[in-house]
Amino acid sequence: MNSQSYKPRIIVLLFIVIVLMILYTSYLFNLQVLNMLKYQNRARDVSMRLIPIPAQRGEIYDRNMDIPLVINVDSFAVNIIPGELDNNTLESTLDKLSDVLRVEYGELRKRIPSSYRKLYQPVELKSNVDLRTITYIAEHKNEFPGITWNSKPIRNYTCPGSITHVLGYVGNITVEEYQVLYNKGYTMNSQIGKSGVEKEYDSLLRGKDGKIIRTVDVKGRKIESGKMDDIPPTNGKTLVLTIDRHVQKLAEEALGERMGSVVVLKPATGEILALVSYPWFDPNVFYTEEAKDYYRKLALDPRHPFLNRTIQSAYAPASTFKIIMTTADIEEKDFPVDKTITCNGYIRLGDRIFKCHKKEGHGSLILHEALEQSCDVYFYTLGLEYLGIDTISDYARRFGYGNYTEIDLPGEIRGLVPTPSWKEEVYNSKWVGGDTVNTSIGQGYLNVTPIQMADMVALTVNKGVVYKPHVLKAVLDPVTGKIIQEIKPEVLITPSISRKTLDTVQEYMRGVVTDGTAKVVITTKAVEVAGKTGTGEVGLEDRWNAWFAANGPYGAPPEDQVVVLTMVEATNKWEWWAVRAANIIFQGLFAGETYDEAIDSLHWGWLRNKREVQ
Known part of the structure; x- marks a missing residue:
């Protein structure tokens, strides 16, 4: 074969080489020129590690702003860098650490799943570690390879008690929470509000974590000569609440150790002065060694101490609903307010008898007398023969029942205003006269929350307007203390009820205290x-739910008045305590x-003796 036969092959080979060189040159040009910044950023990301610096969570004050209700206490978190340890060293280190941290080995091991085994980033093993423990680990650093620590303050609630349901508490973020919040700057080591203000305003309180940026090698190990930058954290905002801790304490002690709730609010603004729910719990225990047992105990407690009864429990409003019935009758003029209905102690409807709370009956009463004496027969008759369930339900909703008050606390329920269509849909049963009779005195299917009932009274005080109840008063800069945001009153509802009608209702409510059922208390x-x-029936012979819905000073401008709502559940021994607590x-x-001073002024000193005996 002569040299001429190789020529085509050489030309083809040369062509292929040239094409490959062009392609390779184009690829290099693309890498080094066209996409230079893109790959530079990728390389930088690979070589850089971020170490978070936790932000201080914002403090919380009551409206007096003299002492904080919630502060941060110095504490530490202990971490491990799994990638720096072989299997044997990891096991022995965790074994030693379990004794120092007083955490079972198995619990520590669970913190390092197989996917983290080669990780050169800190993995948190335990938070809320005291300085003494950190000092011991530092002094014996050689015994704990791969172990690091960082500052991680914990919350301290300075006035534990009933205010816990308002403040809430914080805890480690769960997997489920992280899946929802990961794109909002949260990490698997984040602390997050679990209830109350801590949860509602978590985005304001948490601040923004800082970070240390350092250069690492291909295995993620720190390069001593590498670049390091610090980005300081931004602390969380300071919150000022509408709560007055002195009023909160007064309401707490007035309710005592009785399952129930108290709401004290300013009707002219919707500001909550006190919000009490019993039983409560101590969130400070959640940051101690007893946390797990304490949480389990609370979760299994049949009294449900985690429940904020002021917004998360609904009950039959009982005779307090007669305020709405009275309003409907005056406004609609379906039955003259000066015309009497005779109470003989009961009415008969078909084959059923509906009794009045006064067995012998009240005799003949006009509307204001019926409200003062809380005559059931009068309101049975008014609801069944004159108003009807559609009007009753309409007015209940005008007062806000069956809807959210939109209070700035998580977990509020809306209660229930029943209607014939609702009963047919839920129970596949027709509405009957007995249902209207029960609803007319606040029983049956009707359910309201304490905060809704407080708003009901606020509507009569404000002459036709309800402001959204709220517990946040202002947001402050944590460094300068300057006001960033001040919460203004926000109208919730303005139902179509005349001012004259509501003036009359307030007058009748005053009569309840001066001449009616509340006079003696x-x-x-x-x-x-x-x-x-x-007084709400719950199917027990000797106990009832007790309510008192009130305002004062009667006749004063709304801005000078307060609404007090007390509720005591039938699980307690019957004492008619709701009215006493309000007094x-x-x-x-x-x-x-x-x-203590109040019961002395009321000449109720026997209450102090009773408390001392208990």
Whole structure:
């Protein structure tokens, strides 16, 4: 074969080489020129590691702003860098660490799943570690290879008690929470609000973590000569609440250790002065060694201490609902307010008998007398023969029942205003006259929350407007203390009810205290009170849910008044305590007295003796 036969092959080979060189040159040009910044950023990302610097969570104050309700306490988190340890060293290190941290070996091992085994990033093993423990680990550093620590403050609630349901608490983020919040700057080591204000305003309180940026090698190990930058954290905002801790304490002690709730609010703004729910819990225990057992105990407690009864429990409003019935009758003029209905102690409807709470009956009553004496027969008749369920349900909704109050706390429920269509849909059963009779005195299917009932009273005080109840008063800069945001009153509802009607209803409510069912208990001389009692049946022979919905000073401008709502559940021994508690709160609030001073002024010193015996 002569040399001429190789020529085509050489030309083809040369062509292929040239094409490959062009392609390779084009690829290099693409890498080094066209996409230079892109690959530079990738290389930088691979070689850089970020170490978070936790931000200080914002403090929380009550409206007095003299002492904080929630602060941060110095504490530490202990971490491990799994990639720096072989299997044997990892096991022995965790074994030693379990004794020092007082955590079972198995619990520590669970913190390092197989996917983390080659990770050269800190993995948190335990938070809330005290300085003494950190000092011991530092002094014996050679015994704990791969172990690091960092500052991680914990929350301290300075006034534990009933205010816990308002403040809430924080805890480690769960997997489920992280899946929802990962794109908002949260990490698997984040602390997050679990309830109350801590949860509602977590985005304001948490601040923004800082970070240390350092250069690492291909295995993620720190390069001592590499670049390091610090980005300082931004601390969380300071929150000022509408709560007055002195009023909160007064209401807490007035309720005592009785399952129930208290709401004290300013009707002219919707500001909550006190929000009490019993039983409560101590969130500070969640940051101790007893946390797991304590949480389990609370979760299994049949009294449900995690439940904020002011917004998360609904009950039959009982005779307090007669305020709405009275409003509907005056406004609609379906039955003359000066015309009597005779109460003989019961009415008969078909084959059923509906009794009045006064067995012998009240005799002949007009509307204001019926409200004062809380005559069931009068309101049975009014609802069944004159108003009807459609009007009753309409007015209940005008007062906000069956809808959210939109209070700035998580977990609120909306209660229930029943209608014939609702009953047919839920129970596949027709609405009957007995249902209207029960609803007319606040029983049956009707359910409301304490905060809704407080708003009901606020509507009568404000002459036709309800402001959204809220617990946040202002947001402050944590460094300068300057106001960043001040919460303004926000109208929730303005139902179509005349001012004249609501003036009359307030007058009738005052009569309940001066001449009616509350006369013997509301004895305070510090303020004139208007209100309505309620005694709700729950199927027990000797116990009832007790309500008192009230405001004072009666007749004063709305901005000078407060609404007090007390509710005591039937699980407690019957004492008709809701009215008594309200009497103490009004006395203490308007006389500037503590609980002990208030009961002395009311000549109820026997309550102190009873508490001392307990």
